[in-house]
Amino acid sequence: MSKRFVCIWFRYLKADWMVRKHPELKNIPFVFTAPDHGRIKIINANIIAESEGIIPGMVLADAKVIISSLLHFEDDPERNEKLIKGLGEWMIRFTPIIAIDLPDGLILDATGCAHLWGGEQNYLYQIKKKLNDFGYHIKIAIADTIGAAWAAVHFGNNNSIIIKSGNQFNDLALLPPAALRIDLIITERLEKLGLRKIQSFINMPRASLQRRFGKMLLKRIDQALGNEEEFIIPLHPVEQFYERLPCLEPIITATGIEIALKRLLELLCGRLKNEEQGVRKLLFKCFRIDGKIEIIAIGTNRPTINIKHLFKLFEEKINLIEPAFGIELFVLEAPVVEDYSATQEKLWQNNNGLDNIAINEFIDRIESKFGKGLIYRYLPADHYWPERSFKRAVSINEDFQNKWKNEKIRPVHLLQQPQLIEVTAPVPDYPPMNFRYKGKLHKIIKADGPERIEQEWWLQEGQHRDYYYVEDDEGKRYWLFRSGHYDVNKTYQWFIHGFFA
């Protein structure tokens, strides 16, 4: 199937946008200006000013002679790109592949799209009508090549042009050479030689054309005629796994959104199943009538195509979607997918370990409801220092090589920070006789220790710790330590660090 491209030219992009923002300007001539070599020059004019003969490039003072009440605004050179990008994003309802053509055009890859609107004529009509409703004056054309469509838009006589498949040569022939998107210098050179129409040089020998006008001209001719393919850079890279659902009537209710989501999930998961892929991340985009896009996203810990589970994850977030006046297009994208086969699923279903599907789905639900960073798993670390003897697992099913140490008894509850206590200790290196913690005096009856744990100087500086496992007269068991050596100047301190079972 041959490709079809649509070019749209926003003839008065900035002026139309200005009117959209300030409707009172609709019937008033105004221009955008910028200083240039000490003069104020006109960059853009609106349609009324232009009909009076004010054209871009004119000096403002000259224009004021024509219309004395001419309004003028300072030009913002970055405005165009912003506007055209915004329009491009909005146009995604007509085709997934859209490129911007600075300063004021859009290129749409409409291959296989027009029939959804009942033919090219209606397709162009719909685009034009929507944009006209916004207040934009546009020229639009559809052709087999970008070059031909662009030429027709910028130099054609009509506002809406359909160039039939394979017919681009005839349509190009009567246009001036500038329609080929070539440098001004080459255009001028062609003009000077009297080649004012494309037809007057298009059949000349290629070798002589190249010698006189450079490679660029030949390339542009080939691109316009379709002998050489031209690539566009889409505004949004098209996801491989992607489903869309346009709606006849705008959707406002949560039930409607749920139905749309379910249908898209069925389509997408069906496709993924055939290609043995599973979802790790999903984006659900809702395009509103007023041009805004509402997006909700979910992630999973294992690749999955379980529709019920994915729907449950989204369910928590559907109330975040603000439909306003209604949603006319739903898009479901899977930006991250991983290899996954349905036979694998059976293997994990009855598995007890961390790969169990039910557990992973439970974790996904917690993460999507309360956010990430709340779920921890701990792995052994090769350190004796208690705070460093375990570490957080990076992922929920991370594997590890080292083993949990089990040679010394450890308290089941560890204080986040060791807390200072007052103790009475009889002899150096003996366990204390009693200690005061939170205002209560505990008499120590039994004790084990000391167990010296040294600082790892390559990680942290400070005193070593001498740990004692003690039991008081009520049978309560504690983990105490003295930080540093016992000495006369009392530079050491005692701490409580944990509770034994």
Added chain:
Amino acid sequence: MSETKADIINRLQKEILSLQDFKSAILPSSIDHALGQIKNAFPNKIFPLGAIHEFIYNNPNEAAATTGFVSVIMAAMMQSNGIAVWICAKRTIFPPALKQFGIEPDKIIFIELKKEIQMLWALEEALKCEGLCAVIGEINALSFNHSRRLQLAVEQSKVTGFILRNQIQHLNTTACVARWRISSLKSDIKNNFPGVGFPKWNIELLKVRNGKPGIWQVECIAGRLHDLIKSVPDFNELQLKTG
């Protein structure tokens, strides 16, 4: 004739128990082995799995003893690569210490949530998740309705839940199958040797559905409970105490 009557009563009792969801013959043997005499308190002399157990404590020492006791039960449940979920506001557990009770600490998934309402939601979801073998929740306020919801969740999934409640003001009625209080006792060491002995606990089973509450004093040696003395408490007195 009298024999047949006893048989009938026995059979009917078992039927009632099964209707009340005391099937629980999943893998109790290892737990009952670890529990020692305590199992006699339960109907059919089997520790009820697929149910919610409630533990109450008032200070960090009791909390540590409770963790120890729960760990002994969990270790038996998690033997075949089982996974447990621990829901709390802030983790106080020292993971390497669980190893001494026979638990692989990396098999526990900790979920830290700030609000009780979030914890209850997560707890219910976890109890519905059939892949897990145990769920522990450190939740202080548990209303009767909430406990009922949790009980309904485990009846479907057969997951066992342990609810640890710290410093509760008034002890309300819950739908949990059992209520426990564990506190630490002075350890024993023979011949006045220096050092601290094996952990020793006072285990109070305050309430148990269809079973006999009781008090036991046990020593935990290598992840197994050894009974010391068994005192049979006055049943009525205990009922009055717990309400």
